[in-house]
Amino acid sequence: MSNKQNLKNINTYNLLYEFSHNYDKINIKEIEPIINDYIFEKDLSILIDRLVDIIFKELNEGNDAIVIKQHVLEYTNNRNITLQEIYNYLLNNQCKSNSIYLLGYFNYYGIGANSNKKMAIELYQNAAKLENKAAELSLINEYLYGKIVNKNYTTTFELSKNLAKEGYACALNNLGYCYENGYGTDINEEKAFELYQKAADLGNSGGMTNLGWCYYEGIGTDINYQKVCELFQKAADLGNSNGIFSLGYCYKEGIGTNVNEQKAFELYQKAVDLENLTAIYNLIWCYEGVGTDINKQKVFELSQKAANLGSSTAQYNIAYMYDIGIDVKKDTKQAIYWYKKSAEQGHQDAKKKLNELLKN
Template structure:
């Protein structure tokens, strides 16, 4: 595609910041590796998979680690029905060896889950640690899980809690929820602290974590770490229901059966919809 053809394509797609993208396109034509990746990802967003693959493969030939990582993602997702998990594994491996943090995390995931390669928990642990050292919050969360469950290493509650905490501080939503559960129940050798649990559930709920949102409703309903408040309990149960939680919806139905017949009908209908979605 030439400069004017790319300009016409941008207009056809209604893409903003046309001049910025034209500059990126011209840089890509001059073999700028990052610009090549940027244009490839623009094609990805707009479903132009053949053009995307052509550009990413071109950048991979230049040993561009970002291109290796992104092409690995595309093969893993099998966009355009191309690629395989094993090809994704090889690309993540190459990018990880060149120091790409997210590729290290994805490579570790594949070792842990046996995707595109044989299960190897110890190699998974090693790569998760490398990714964690480079600040990947998801890797820290998984390390917490591995130390908690003894995957690829001995069980170590102290290490597990430390990794979960680091991940949560970096705003990983699953880690925030897990820390909330640890505080709520007093797990991993930690003292029970339901007030702190609610704080972490609230942080996870802000990122639309459905179980954390349900738990806040439960805490307000039963006075766990907060003062009992039925209105706030229902508020959070409604939020959880809108995120697809059936148990929260049942809680709302039970509440309105005693207080508001009109609301009961609406939430029973919601419960039917959720039940149908689960059974489809």
């Protein structure tokens, strides 16, 4: 059976066999009778493997981080163990790659402890050295899109290429992104298109969205607005926030469909609920009078949301609002706080404004 066929048949029970290198084979049928009683160390080990299975499967499908986290939390509910107990077990059992990775995941998202993304990434790196595929996918995402570590496109390309050889859809999508943008390799738009197509064919919603933008911009293929809308719709149906936002853009601009500003507004809101930053910016634009009534309070709330999600631009904008008193009561303390947050990410204007306020 080919890797492609194997991937199509992957489910949350057999993923353990794909990427756990430090465990004996487990008879899945034997797990169910004990799944609700995690008293013994063996049971906790099974739980940890299962959680990593869930995360890996959903990363591979292209699901959003907020969705994956919710599914992790749902799985641990009603299982006679607290998140703090799982965290403590992970902290004291770091000999297996799944435990190392999951401790990193818990630290990244503040599960069972306060969020510590720097520590999380170090743990991802340690697990990746042990060839843990969930850790490798998480590292790729950080190197490509994260704000905590410096971009490492060479490592991103190599990790993506190796995982893509094994037929993993998320890796195919990421490798396509590398070829499209020249990350760790020369730009090759035809190769990017081909890889996005493969990822989409394997059900990766991110690949569908990227393929849609290829058809929109003519990247490695001819422009085809009908395919643009169809692919964004498929990704949106799978719950991908970029697909949902992109479909909203189609309705706003009439790409492959009729203009419908109300529909665009609704889709942007749906993507915002999934913490999609691009959608947040576009919904701010909507609340300035496109597809809905002008609402300055909503503009501020959405800007605050984007700032909390780590956008340096949004942090600067919020700081400026507090600094000047635009749509919010003037508050120099809050202005300094958000200018500092933005400046720490390298925002030059934020650095200047921060210095000005600290001198006064």
